[in-house]
Amino acid sequence: MSILAKADGRPAGAGVLLPRRHLLTCAHVVNSALGKDMLAPDHPGPIAVSVRLHAPEHTVEADAELAVWIPPRTDDGGLGAFEWNGDLAVLRLTGALPPAVEPPRWHPMAERQLVRAWHGSGEPGVFADAEVSECDGRFGYFDGAERTLDIEPAYSGGPLWSNEESAVVGLVTAKLRVRGTLRRAWGIPWQRVTRELDDAGAGHLLPRQPAEDIRDHPAYGELVALLDGPLALSEGWTRCCRTVARQCGLGHRADGLPSADEFAHLLLTRARALPALVEAVRGTAGPVADDLLAVGRRHGLPKLLSPGEHERLLVQLRALPATAAAGVPGAVRAALPLA
Template structure:
């Protein structure tokens, strides 16, 4: 008796753009139930059109998009919007496509990349560099800062010698912020070695593409920095992080903190009171980001830590 066929995995919001010969031109990401964000040069590759930044006109022909990460047979045609071609204007290598039918998945949470002056934010992306691996391969990196050929673009560096390098097939891939899981940009370029592999790449932040989110992007206008509600919510979220909730783990964590914060904290307080005082001391010295980075290192990306990051974002620019 044969085994029943395996059920396909649900598709996610990372799509693939196909070339006219059935190969892979690059990737694209859902930004609404009917819109896909990708690179302009990926569209050109899919159509066999020469790519020349600033001079390539908007293609009128549709490209084929599919969802191999779902393991199913979904496929659609997608056409560049009249106002969705950015080969000749900022951000210089982006295209917004309209699907001819419903998307196979729910669009991701989208948030602004925002400040990149403090390097070290961890990101991940999945690209389609090998046709024999249709579900894609993952690469992990850290944001470094603005750079590349255009000021709008943000550099990321592959952070481990064992992770997948940025190769053809990653262009248009969604850059996911690890701590929130949100889409913050798309891969647009890489610095390749003589084998075609990149250890440094550049992304286009979502906020650099006008109207890409169609009103879905998270607001960049957070509650006031000293909002009592925002501060209370942050303290509650922190108190639920295991390192903060456990007295012994809390002591080890505090030993890693800047002395200006550490010497004013009592580790024998109830978790919520300790978390509230930790937030207050860290903000007084402008060290909240540093405290969160240390705690995140100890927590190794736990779910409560991700919720604490989300609560901290409500305080705006720390």
């Protein structure tokens, strides 16, 4: 979705489709489209902006009315020199959507996710690839690795898409204006999008992910038994829980102690949560760590490298010469029957 400037019709930013013809973007994109100061906090009133929806086979232009305004907040506590809170807006399309157009799936942002951002023009070839280098649930920073990350203002409000999760994990917000080569930008993680809209009384506009009932999963009972037994009484269990939450980009209760049922659900639905727990408890409960890993192997749970192990492997692979790297997939396939 492109948000078009009133003055010249050029893209002021981008947006993401929500259910019931709603559109999520940044408030500063709406300000830019109206020709106002980007971080102006004042409610713009009952306005409408022009948007362009880029469907697989059609491009449709329509008007979208402002439905929810959460202004940029630069005076909140705990902000750095380049950060601000808020900065969300929900628009409602006045026209019908093209056939077979559906809102995307969402997923929480986490460190080490590989993400793609699109320019507000909607041109399929104008995108930037990056990696989430830091995410605390309020802000997500992403870097262009070895390449300069050329994020322009027209990227703002657009989706950060994770291929691994097959979902949008946040919105592009701003780039860091610092000296030297520009390689970093930041966005609003899905975790904060939900909190901000819930606090504004607009949580009902967000897509609700279908609750995944994992109690029938063959590994569920084994995991609950392990999590409800000696492991929960082991030294440093609270620290281990917090470590897993941090590696998965999640918040946690003040005591950091989920129930065995809650933790089993996390281990079966969040990529790399199980190996993150194995890594966290290895030093204090080695036999239980082996049992957890065995459950994952026995039931074919995917992604048995922890986030840290996965990153270290990627560092090794990226350091290979191109000719050697090209041979790695074939070598792995040949080795799998022996593993």
